[in-house]
Amino acid sequence: MRPDDWHLTxxxxxxxxxxxxxLRSRPALHTVPLTxxxxxxxxxxxxYGTEDPLFGALDTGDGVTGVFFRTPPHRLNLTSLTEEGAxxxxxxLAADGxxxxxxxxxxxxxxxxxAAWSRRTGLESRQVERQRLYRLGELTSPGPVPEGRARVAVAADRDLLIRWHDAFLDDTGAHTGQDAGAWADSRIAYGGxxxxxxxxxxxxxxxGATPQVAGQVRVAPVYTPPALRGRGYAGAATVEVSRAAQASGAAEVLLFTDLANPTSNGLYQRIGYRPVTDFAVHAFG
Structure with missing residues (x-):
């Protein structure tokens, strides 16, 4: 396998x-690049940023067997690769600077x-996050449903969504690069x-839930303000979002959890989500 078998654009x-x-051949494992x-x-x-995204496909002549994308300044995202492909x-990428x-x-x-990147660049790498991808099986309520009801966010909720978007990123340490207002507008527009x-x-x-692509929907983000946690609100909302995704015809309803958070992992399994595979994030430098 040669470096030129990777076609970049x-x-x-x-x-x-x-x-x-x-990408469409494995919608669950490819949920991130699809969405x-x-x-x-x-x-x-x-x-996601001011620079143009970069995409790559591994194609030795017998069809594509792996892809990557990057939306600068964010990290590289890869589908599954063999050691030779990696x-x-x-x-x-190192030769191209x-x-x-x-x-x-x-x-x-x-x-x-x-490991391959460290050998070629001399940069140290360290694992900084462990995630688990879950797929919904039989949807169940995680326990007594709290008083209240679910409803889809509308334009009048825009300021709230902006605040909670930023609070969610602060909590998780994620940095999507999206403008919070534009994110809220997009989610409101499709009922997300x-x-x-x-x-x-x-x-x-x-x-929240992503739009359906290739028969899959991913639940994200899920957020409750700190003072209101532990009362079942997020679980109740997630059950409703999951039910709506199934009703929309999605063949696979997915979500990621941080494996460092046993509370969320336990909650989603009680709802009916089952592990698919584990993911990891490595930082360089």
Whole structure:
């Protein structure tokens, strides 16, 4: 396998022409690239940052077997690769002078690429996050449903969504690069956030879902303000979002958890989510 077997482009349409079928072939494992590419198509190439995204597909002539994308200044995101594929990609990106803060992929691929990148650049790598991908099986309520009801967020909730978007990023340490207002507008436009509100109409938690792409929907983000946690609000909202995703015809309803958070992992399993595979994030430098 040669470094030139990796075909790199900034052209989203060209990338999808080459790699679209491959991405759609494993919608659960490819949920992140599928949803990111969909967002770029709907909202423009600079939704995650001012630089043009970079895409790559591994194609030795017998079809695509792996892809990556990067939305600068964020980390590299990879689908599953063999050791040879990871080595070839590291060699290609290093030779072309690329620089990025880290890599995210399934646990084994992330480790393979991080080691290859360190050998070629001299940069140290360290695992900074462990995630688990879950798929919904039989949906169940996690316990007594708190008083209140679920409703889809509307334009009048925009300021609240902006605040909770930023609070969620602060809590998780994530940095998507999206403008919070534009994110809220996009979610409101397609009904992508469900709020749980108390009987007096006060919103107390939110649970979101991505648009359906290739038959899969991913639940995210899920957030409850710290003072309101432990009362079942997020679980109730997530049950409603999951139910709506199934009712919409999604073949697979997915979500990621941080493995360092046993509370969320336990909650989602009680709702009916079952592990698919583990992912990892490695930082460089």
């Amino acid at each position: 900034h052209d989203l349409d060209a990338f999808l022409e080459r790699a679209g079928d491959f 990111v590419v969909d967002t770029l198509r709907r909202r423009g190439p600079h939704v 080595e070839a990609l590291a060699e290609r 690329h620089d990025f803060p880290g890599v995210s992929s399934d646990r084994d691929t992330a480790a393979l690429f991080a 956030i469900t709020l749980w509100e108390t009987p007096d109409g006060t919103p107390v938690a939110m649970s």
